[in-house]
Amino acid sequence: MLAYAVAVWLVVVGLYGVITSRHLVHLVLCLGVMQASTYVILLAIGWRDGGQAPIYVDISPQAPVVDPVVQALTLTDVVVEATVVAVLLALTVQAHKRFGTCDPDALGALRG
Amino acid sequence: MSRRTRVVLGLASLAALGGLLVWAVGGLPDLGHPRGPYAVLAPKIMLRERHVTNTVTGVTFDLRGFDTLGEELILYVAALGAAVLLRAQRSDRAAEQAAEAEERRGPGTADALRALGAILVGPVVLLGVYVVVHGALTPGGGFQGGVLLAGALLLVYAAGQSAAVQRVRPVSLVEVADALGAASYVLIAISGLVFGVAVMDNVLPLGTTGSLLSGGFVPVLSIAVGVEVTAAVTLILTELADQTLLRGRD
Numbered sequence: 458m459l460a461y462a463v464a465v466w467l468v469v470v471g472l473y474g475v476i477t478s479r480h481l482v483h484l485v486l487c488l489g490v491m492q493a494s495t496y497v498i499l500l501a502i503g504w505r506d507g508g509q510a511p512i513y514v515d516i517s518p519q520a521p522v523v524d525p526v527v528q529a530l531t532l533t534d535v536v537v538e539a540t541v542v543a544v545l546l547a548l549t550v551q552a553h554k555r556f557g558t559c560d561p562d563a564l565g566a567l568r569g
Numbered sequence: 570m571s572r573r574t575r576v577v578l579g580l581a582s583l584a585a586l587g588g589l590l591v592w593a594v595g596g597l598p599d600l601g602h603p604r605g606p607y608a609v610l611a612p613k614i615m616l617r618e619r620h621v622t623n624t625v626t627g628v629t630f631d632l633r634g635f636d637t638l639g640e641e642l643i644l645y646v647a648a649l650g651a652a653v654l655l656r657a658q659r660s661d662r663a664a665e666q667a668a669e670a671e672e673r674r675g676p677g678t679a680d681a682l683r684a685l686g687a688i689l690v691g692p693v694v695l696l697g698v699y700v701v702v703h704g705a706l707t708p709g710g711g712f713q714g715g716v717l718l719a720g721a722l723l724l725v726y727a728a729g730q731s732a733a734v735q736r737v738r739p740v741s742l743v744e745v746a747d748a749l750g751a752a753s754y755v756l757i758a759i760s761g762l763v764f765g766v767a768v769m770d771n772v773l774p775l776g777t778t779g780s781l782l783s784g785g786f787v788p789v790l791s792i793a794v795g796v797e798v799t800a801a802v803t804l805i806l807t808e809l810a811d812q813t814l815l816r817g818r819d
Binding site for chain 1: 572575576579580583586587590591594597598600601602603605607608611612613615616622623624625627628629632633636637640643644647648650651654655706707708710712779802805808809812
């Protein structure tokens with residue numbers, strides 16, 4: 458149950474960071490923390506007691522292994538997170554250049 | 570809405586969300602007993618029908634190969650988006666030239682960093698290539714190895730005098746590699762049409778389990794993704810590093 462609790466905690470604490478953030482880079486990193494909870498929950502769902510890594514180089518084909526499908530999903534998840542962070546950081550650079558601030562509160566108003 | 574109100578409202582809704590999430594994970598299967606049939610089937614399918622020993626790579630490039638196609642294109646579009654966003658500010662040619670002149674005068678990289686970079690580049694490139702091409706056999710694959718290779722390229726960037734590297738850096742080569750990697754995955758995926766089978770259907774010989782040339786499409790797609798990830802990550806990171814250099818001059 459600990460892994461599930463960690464996943465819930467990561468979502469909540471990441472979202473808390475997003476809500477109270479005073480800097481866009483901090484906000485992007487908090488999103489990363491939130492996304493980390495999906496890795497924890499995916500890998501936890503695939504865990505099998507006594508299971509080994511699903512790589513049959515030096516284990517018998519009958520050996521119990523953890524679920525490889527959720528591990529592949531986690532890989533996709535990591536890639537998507539990396540791309541989202543890259544684009545958000547690029548937007549942060551643009552926001553700072555255009556408005557001279559990275560404080561989300563100061564960026565609220567629409568400007569023509 | 571004032572900051573204080575927002576934080577109070579946020580905390581209240583976070584408490585509610587936390588409660589709902591705890592309730593939701595209570596319904597998940599017990600830890601240690603995965604329920605999905607594919608947890609047992611996927612390794613057997615990959616081992617018997619594709620001769621792939623690393624099931625995770627097998628699932629990524631074969632069972633879920635079509636999803637990985639989309640995933641790889643997401644990375645491609647993100648690299649494109651980051652480059653477009655970051656380059657929009659660089660149109661001011663005069664400022665750039667002035668900055669370049671300043672960089673030429675700027676302090677060089679520390680000798681220790683350069684030596685360390687020179688020592689590490691070779692092993693990291695080797696490790697990256699190993700991880701990419703052995704993706705179907707041992708832990709690794711195109712995504713992981715690609716990031717390692719991009720790290721090696723950035724080691725050159727960090728260890729070299731950044732200004733000097735910046736001027737000779739083959740950005741267009743990185744861009745072409747990015748496009749080639751993304752395009753080759755698509756072409757491999759639809760190559761089945763030539764042989765009259767479905768998209769992503771394997772048409773290559775499977776080879777002997779455990780040898781480098783085994784697994785049909787899996788290692789080939791792994792290498793295509795490796796090229797694409799190397800180029801995309803290098804592109805994104807060098808574009809962001811360029812911003813740092815520009816900022817330092819403002």
